[in-house]
Amino acid sequence: MTETIRGRIRPARRLTLTEDVYETIKGLVMDHTLPPNERVNIDALARELDVSPTPVREALARLESDGLVRKRPLSGYTTTPLLSRAEFDDLFDMRLLLEGDSAARAAANASTANRQRISTEADxxxxxxxxxxxxxxxxxxxxxxxxxxxxxxxxxxxxxxxxITRLHSHLHLHRLYFPAAQAADTTVEHQRIAAAITLGDPEAATAAMRDHLTAARLRHLPAFDQMPSGPAA
Amino acid sequence: MTETIRGRIRPARRLTLTEDVYETIKGLVMDHTLPPNERVNIDALARELDVSPTPVREALARLESDGLVRKRPLSGYTTTPLLSRAEFDDLFDMRLLLEGDSAARAAANASTANRQRISTEADxxxxxxxxxxxxxxxxxxxxxxxxxxxxxxxxxxxxxxxxITRLHSHLHLHRLYFPAAQAADTTVEHQRIAAAITLGDPEAATAAMRDHLTAARLRHLPAFDQMPSGPAA
DNA sequence: GTGGGATCTTTCCTATAGGATGCTTGCCTG
DNA sequence: CAGGCAAGCATCCTATAGGAAAGATCCCAC
Known part of the structure; x- marks a missing residue:
């Protein structure tokens, strides 16, 4: 594991070391360089990143609030385990609620320039x-x-x-899986959402967003059959 | 300020000092013992709580994710300023969305025992x-x-x-104000929500919850006229 | 052979010290 | 008198060291 981390550390050196370490560790968890449900040794990670344990501890505390790692009182930090099927469903239920409303508000409030930005992005x-x-x-x-x-x-x-951003972090806890063949479907769905927003129709925007998320949920489902090992109970 | 903090520290001594310090500082911010939009001196706070700065730093990092304090890169931590009118409205819009759904799900899924618990709590x-x-x-x-x-x-x-819990923390950033005379109204509204959940009517539960929150928002509004000094721009 | 206990090791947790940076105050110059 | 510069100060930020708790392993007794 140490070899995989080495070489991708210290990307930019932001204003504060802690911030830098936070973003670095976040990336390591996101792309599963730090595998899910695995112990995180503070000292080892500090040596690996070539900093003292203190900023690592601070970064880990923030990551815990983000839900990317968990802290067991006298045992140390562990990366959050993979999403169970129930948690996955819970996540998409929340996205349907939040992003459905998000699309409606965008359709109702967006300026002309912003409608253009959304259409461009969808393409x-x-x-x-x-x-x-x-x-x-x-x-x-x-x-x-x-x-x-x-x-x-x-x-x-x-x-x-x-x-919504917070939810998106959790989605990365899902298995890294996506059928590339269906990427085109996503683009089409995005364009439908953008069209509804451009027309200023909140209800249509909500419907399009919910259709998109429902379809995305179905596209992700096969990932649960891919790996036989489910998350620990 | 130091005098007000002294005497209410170290309430229980949990498993870890950091956890203890986190809860303590959270309480200090919640009840405005640490006034909003004020600088938080790490060293001073550590001396006051009779611990080293390290656990204080860790607790502050978690509180930043909770939105109760902000960190400016090379300047230190400050408590989050009071809610502006726009932020207040935004908060209640979110509560309407989230808690409306929460009430509906409770009405649809609750066991008999849980319906009883809710009714009891409402009384x-x-x-x-x-x-x-x-x-x-x-x-x-x-x-x-x-x-x-x-x-x-x-x-x-x-x-x-x-x-929802996260949102509730933000509500404490509002001015500490509540007209005691209207407490009875709140109880009545709670009982209406409980009744709808007991009947297992999701739509009625959502409606009752939204009525309650809308009324609560109105009850809180006078607080903005109470103090002439608005939050800093 | 199995179960219990004690010891050992690893790791986290806390504390203290030093270096660096930003801010404020006072002084000088135009 | 005003604006700019410099020096002092306070504060944050980082690093290192020591103490404590939990887990694992080994040994002994039954």
């Missing part, structure tokens, strides 16, 4: 230079996240946008 | 032993929070409950 696709396999999956996920966040931004509620 | 009132003024306000707020959390628990979605 974006993953370029061929993304390569294949993991790289392509990561690029596609980022594109999808950007589209949903853009709508949340235009919706105009800071609280709503924050909640 | 609870603040005893006379709570005293007057601030003490009474705190007791009433706790009772209200418990009722809403109970419904969220029964609703059966961990994500939904967590989001």
């Amino acid at each position: 974006a696709t993953v370029g061929v230079e993304a390569g294949d396999g993991y790289r392509r999956h990561a690029a596609f996920t980022a594109l999808d996240a950007k589209f949903h966040d853009l709508i949340a931004e235009v919706a105009g509620s800071a609280l709503l946008r924050e909640a | 609870a009132t603040v005893g006379v032993e709570a005293g007057d003024g601030y003490r009474r306000h705190a007791a009433f707020t706790a009772l209200d929070a418990k009722f809403h959390d109970l419904i969220a628990e029964v609703a059966g979605s961990a994500l939904l409950r967590e989001a």
Whole structure:
């Protein structure tokens, strides 16, 4: 494991070391370089990142609030286990509620410029230079996240946008799986949402968003059959 | 300020010092012993709580994720400023969305025992032993929070409950104000919600919850006229 | 051979010290 | 008298060291 981490640390050196470490560890958890449901040794991680344990502890405390790691009082930190089927359903139920409202608000409140931004973003696709396999999956996920966040931004509620972003972090706890063949479906669904928002029809926007999320949920379901080992009870 | 903190620290000594410090500081921010929009000196706070700065830093990092304090890169932590009118409206819009759904799910899913628990909780009132003024306000707020959390628990979605709890923390950032004379109204509204849940009518439960929140929002509005000094821009 | 206990090791948790950065105050110059 | 600069100060940020608790392993007794 140590070898995989080495070489991708210290990307930019932000204003504070803690912030830097936070973003780094977050990335490691997101792309499963730190596998789910595995113990996180503070000292080892600090050595690996070439910093003292103190900023690592602080970063881990923030990540716990984000739900990416868990802390057992006298035992240390562990990465959050993979989503169970029940948690997965719970997650998408929340997305239906939150993002359905987000789309409606965007349709009702968006300026002309913002409607244009959403339409443009919906037309974006993953370029061929993304390569294949993991790289392509990561690029596609980022594109999808950007589209949903853009709508949340235009919706105009800071609280709503924050909640949606938080949910998106949890989605990364899902198995890294996506059938590339269905990427085109996602683009079409995004364009339907954008069209409803452009027309300023809140109800249609909500419906389009809910259709999209329902379809996305179905697309993700096969991942549960992919790996026989479910998350620990 | 130091004098007000002294004497209310170290309430129980939990498993870990950090957890203890986190709960303590959270309480200090909640009841405005640490006034909103004020600088938080880490060293001073550590001396006051009689611990080293390290656990204080860790607790502050968690509180930042909760939205109770903010961290400016090279300047230190400050308590979150009071809610502006726009943020207040945003907060209640979110509560309408989340708790409306929470009530509906509770009505649809609750067991007989849980319906009974909700009805009992709705009938609870603040005893006379709570005293007057601030003490009474705190007791009433706790009772209200418990009722809403109970419904969220029964609703059966961990994500939904967590989001509602998070919102409730933000509500404490509002001015400490509540007209005691209208406490009875709140009890009546709670009982209407409980009745709809007991009957197993999701739509009625949502409607009752939304009526309650709309009324509560109106009850809180005068607080904005109470103090002439609005939050800093 | 199995169960219990004690010891040992690993890891987390807390505390203290030093270096660096930003902010404020006072002084000087135009 | 006003604006800018510099020095001092306070505060945050990072690093290292020591103490404590929990888990694992080994040994002994039954």
